[in-house]
Amino acid sequence: MNTYLQIHPDDNVLVALQDLPAGTPIQFNGTSLELTKDVPAKHKFLLTDLKADEAITMYGVLVGKANEPLHKGDLITTGNIRHDTSAFHEKDDSIQWQAPDVSSWKNRTFNGYPRKDGQVGTRNYWLVIPMVFCENRNVGVIKTAFEKGLGFAPPEMYNEQVNDLVNLYKNGNLDAIKTYEPASVTAAAKKNNVFSNIDGIKFLIHEGGCGGTKQDAEALCALLAGYIHHSNVAGATILSLGCQHAQVSILQTALKKLNPSFDKPVLVFEQQKSKSEFDMLSTAIKETFLALVEANKIERQPAPLSKLVIGLECGGSDGFSGISANPAVGHTSDLLVALGGTSILSEFPELCGVEQELINRCVTENASDKFIRIMRAYESQAESVGSGFYQNPSPGNIKDGLITDAIKSAGAAKKGGTSPVVDVLDYTEYVTKPGLNLLCTPGNDVESTSAEVGSGANVVLFTTGLGTPTGNPIAPVVKLATNTKLAQRMPDIIDINTGGIISGEKSIAAMGEEILEYVIKTASGEATTKAEQLHQDDFIPWKRGVSL
Known part of the structure; x- marks a missing residue:
């Protein structure tokens, strides 16, 4: 297994794939350096010396600038770098998309609930x-x-525990309460x-x-x-x-x-x-x-995969999100789009810094202009109350390597794959065009997931590096762990482990195909997600105030 990774050839930082102690010698593409401090897994260290105000590049884009002179081998932190992004403008390029090979899925179907208006449900x-x-x-x-x-x-699995404690209390057995261990019960839908x-x-x-x-x-x-x-x-x-x-x-x-x-x-x-x-x-x-x-x-009937609408969501992200689960989900999105299906990428504060790429991927100027208008209005509204997209990363994000919003955003955007952007939707607008759609929502997990489903997603793919139990009342939410440690630690909320990408056991493409197979099973009612089993029915409308 590799111990570090360069995500894009233009990057001047490397990502630690495991804990690396200070003094560790690094050899990369003819460059030799030594780590000046301990670098925890998921965090980044510099490949080159930097002067104050020089750029930090990840995923091939600007994600921050140095606050002070830095040396190769230095760990980047919230103290020595600051959030920064490149300006964006009108569409100036057209990206040619090479659709993935979907021949093996061409005649595949899922068993869904047909509606009179032509939609097909994955649940009833x-x-x-x-x-x-x-x-x-x-x-x-x-x-x-x-x-x-x-x-x-x-399931009333916790009621029995309370009844046991009540009986022990009534019998005056306080010592037994202190040492009480409930039987392990798995929730079942x-x-x-x-x-x-x-x-x-x-x-x-x-x-x-x-x-x-x-x-x-x-x-x-x-x-x-x-x-x-x-x-x-x-x-x-x-x-x-x-x-x-x-x-x-x-x-x-x-x-x-x-x-x-x-x-x-x-x-x-x-x-x-x-x-x-x-x-x-x-x-x-x-x-x-x-x-x-x-x-x-109404009964389930075979339906083409083009009737699937997947929401692309992340929450409790970590430093591995942008190199394992998110790009794997992005490949799943590309596969579905190539099959005539629909995907929805939301969380506009987490597209900060990659706007120009998305603008250039828009198939029409109306879509790109709308995206620019919404993004600028959203950022301006945040700044008007003394905030900004730069405040988006949570303490958990920062602790696990996402130390600027631009770093977080560049990885989060990978959920959208590489396909063209067919439409840009404002909050509560419903999808009407097959392909990749951008939907304006906050980065807040539940507000965003609630919005994606309200705009038509009938399955949601939700990546997490720290562990987030988010679900939805009407759409199955498939939870994907970015790393194997999380999948093993929280098996009750994780459906798919993408940690094999980090260890080198699986490719992004293979993982994306595996995810699509699970989506088909879930859409057909053959698989029940952990969020469904736990009755995790989260629903929060966005009041259009400043929520990041």
């Missing part, structure tokens, strides 16, 4: 949605009733025994709908409309208080905008027009049950 869910946070309690009542009644409730073709009822509880701006209400309604219109959803039950900003009429307008012929069942119940809370909830439960009977008639 019913949604229950509050228009405003005031209805969250009522949604919770319906949630408890249906999940227990239909067998969708999460329950399959209801009433409606065999329904994968679950999902509840999009949120804290919005009123008290914010008109734009907040409109954005929330647009996001909720995307979920109802989504290929994985058969229909929805809506609970409205009545007086909130996020009116049902705004939601209905948003649905018609997505599909003028929209005809999925949407059941609306307004509390301020009801005789009583009991009457509203009882009626909602009865009518939802009848709707489930109809939704259960």
